[in-house]
Amino acid sequence: DSGVTQTPKHLITATGQRVTLRCSPRSGDLSVYWYQQSLDQGLQFLIQYYNGEERAKGNILERFSAQQFPDLHSELNLSSLELGDSALYFCASSVGDNLGEGYTFGSGTRLTVV
Amino acid sequence: AQSVTQLDSQVPVFEEAPVELRCNYSSSVSVYLFWYVQYPNQGLQLLLKYLSGSTLVKGINGFEAEFNKSQTSFHLRKPSVHISDTAEYFCAVSVTGGGNKLTFGTGTQLKVEL
Numbered sequence: 111d112s113g114v115t116q117t118p119k120h121l122i123t124a125t126g127q128r129v130t131l132r133c134s135p136r137s138g139d140l141s142v143y144w145y146q147q148s149l150d151q152g153l154q155f156l157i158q159y160y161n162g163e164e165r166a167k168g169n170i171l172e173r174f175s176a177q178q179f180p181d182l183h184s185e186l187n188l189s190s191l192e193l194g195d196s197a198l199y200f201c202a203s204s205v206g207d208n209l210g211e212g213y214t215f216g217s218g219t220r221l222t223v224v
Numbered sequence: 225a226q227s228v229t230q231l232d233s234q235v236p237v238f239e240e241a242p243v244e245l246r247c248n249y250s251s252s253v254s255v256y257l258f259w260y261v262q263y264p265n266q267g268l269q270l271l272l273k274y275l276s277g278s279t280l281v282k283g284i285n286g287f288e289a290e291f292n293k294s295q296t297s298f299h300l301r302k303p304s305v306h307i308s309d310t311a312e313y314f315c316a317v318s319v320t321g322g323g324n325k326l327t328f329g330t331g332t333q334l335k336v337e338l
Binding site: 114141143153155165200202204214217 | 258260265266267268269270273314324325326327328329330331
């Protein structure tokens with residue numbers, strides 16, 4: 111157990127629907143990162159939050175949004191889902207905003223859009 | 225922008241044999257370099273990282289990597305592999321002062337055979 115908790119582990123939904131993925135960072139970690147892993151695009155950075163504020167943005171679609179709450183958990187919202195959004199979504203956390211620490215990854219949420 | 229190339233998508237090797245997984249990066253500025261391992265149905269786990277200093281970095285599970293600035297490489301090595309090392313290995317890079325975004329390579333599947 112890495113200490114980063116992601117729920118749910120699996121999610122199957124239909125095209126056009128909206129889902130919310132949840133991440134609880136490791137105790138004491140202030141930064142949360144979201145990554146998407148798909149067969150065709152590999153691991154893609156989506157977004158980072160640090161202590162409730164958006165810190166960096168990557169290849170995140172406009173249909174996707176995220177936030178980090180005061181208790182530091184984070185949610186990734188995916189709307190108007192398309193078949194191509196099927197992927198493994200990882201959350202990672204780190205103590206601060208310094209990459210030298212490295213990330214701790216959760217075990218991911220596997221999203222299947224049918 | 226930085227990028228990472230893992231030329232070998234699959235590397236088969238016999239147990240107790242040595243292995244090298246290749247990683248080359250591209251960046252016009254100084255970088256931090258990482259190797260992560262992903263076991264089936266799990267998240268990514270940090271193996272080792274290079275931030276500065278000694279170019280030979282030792283990680284967990286007997287792995288090590290050498291940073292070669294002139295060849296822009298960060299190859300991962302293990303002198304004797306075990307069946308349990310079968311997994312996918314990802315090289316990642318981040319530019320210093322560029323926030324916490326990690327750019328990952330496409331991964332190398334290491335398959336250890338008896």
